[in-house]
Amino acid sequence: MSTTSCVFGAVHLGYIVIETNRLSDWRRFGADAIGMHHDDVSHDLMRFRLDDQECRFLVRKGPAEDVVALGWHIDDHASFEQIEARIRAHGVPLVVGTVEEAQLRGVERLLRFPGPKGITQEIYTTPVKSAEPLRMAASGFVTGDSGMGHVAITSTRPTQLRGYFNTVFDARLTDYIDETISGVKLKIRFLRVNERHHSIAIAAVRGLPVDPVRTRVQHLNIQTATLDDVARSYQRVHELGFEMALSVGRHTNDKELSYYARTPSGFEWEVGWNPVVVDENTWQPSTHQGISIWGHTPVGRTIVDKLDQFRLAARSLTRRENTVPALSGTGIPDD
Template structure:
């Protein structure tokens, strides 16, 4: 049984102690709906689904969990069977955890680089919604995507293939700060990618402190993109990359720096994959135009960030990753 096309990225969990800054960033700059739950948790919403981003109080300043929405119980059981066959532990979510995420059935599986993967089948709906502009694009393809860096990209790709039947969309070869990087783009449905893996396998350490280098959400209209860009700048949040257009999925976007330090991409109008004709290719560079770097970091800061990444062991969950996939 194929899982592909029956799952979508549903929510992310972030651990942070900077709630005041996140309220300004998420609601006032990005334009999402804010629900304050208690002193230790808040949620942002993009649509009627009760939770798209859950913020819990803690010191990590990082994304800790990806939540995957599964279409039906048959697909849910197929994924669990794969995990059980590999001997990987599964944790059943508590009623409190499910309520915070606004979901029904909930299980948790260990994921690469300490990024837990949660599966759920039903999302609770709330019709009261206050978002900026015309809102955000989610639906059957999920909320957007995440990008991670890894010194073991083949194993990370193998993990998502084993778990979700992820398909390779394409590659990008890029040089960043003098370092050659190959990025693999994986899709689990017709959204061009839900996970991007930047390969830093020629480096001895991972240069990114956080588990997720950036996450992406999609706005409904071009005006929503430019308005959000202006709000981010007006409110004084750092901009990592200015507005530009990507080479592979043709999305227009910009990258802001979140209060926790990872980047937040706001995009508009990416292409949707036609499964009957799509063939993976390699693109040179991430951008057709724009995406000028706005975030400056000196060599000492870059070294300090890389050293912090050593505190987090890069476990790829070998039982699920297998021998990896050779490109």
């Protein structure tokens, strides 16, 4: 089978798997604060919905306190088999998901394979739709052709991560952001696999091979249907006592208005509204200075938090980041 056909546009972020021992806190955070539809599956499994798809977040009991897998909805069987053929051609092992695993994720035809930073990548073709009406505090979330949002990852090897998503999904570079936080210079690469401005963001400390974040993901994002949904969920996060990471603000590159809450597992959760949709005929990558036009100021940061971050960064020097080399060496130049 040919491995050269482009799958860009047929790929959409479909679900996220989170592992935690704080299930009751996650239930309150996801349903009561963020406003998603919640379903208990068993005493150690729950799911959240954003739309008619049965599962958008699968939260399972376990010690990771992190995102452990990303599920990608592939539009058609030809594109699915194209991606499968690429992975096999690079000698990377694939595992067929069991019937039970597919049912938990609300999907059919599930395949999984290794991803950067230990985040398992899963692909599926057909999402299962739920007949049960949504019960949620939010009026709605934007999914569809754009997928369900995005994930941001910090990396000591950003070129290899960009190469990975290019090899597997034909990801395209949307733009860059240069940012300085507490004297540390960051470069952030934004990658898209469909019309959404980005489904993956990769942040790296410029000139230093350090990773200042404990978790595999720095944050994940979902998009609300209305500005009022952002404001109301922001208020609920505060009232229910969850930590806020960044106040409301608007980004320079995708123009999304959003805030960042801190999840019970420690990584951040961005709730946003109205990002730009990329026009493939006219879009050209560019570099923006700073992540925000206004707002997004840190909330509740202390000197102890900053010292912990420096310790984490120093510790990252002693361990090699897994980029799945067989899939990440695509000849993309350093940028």
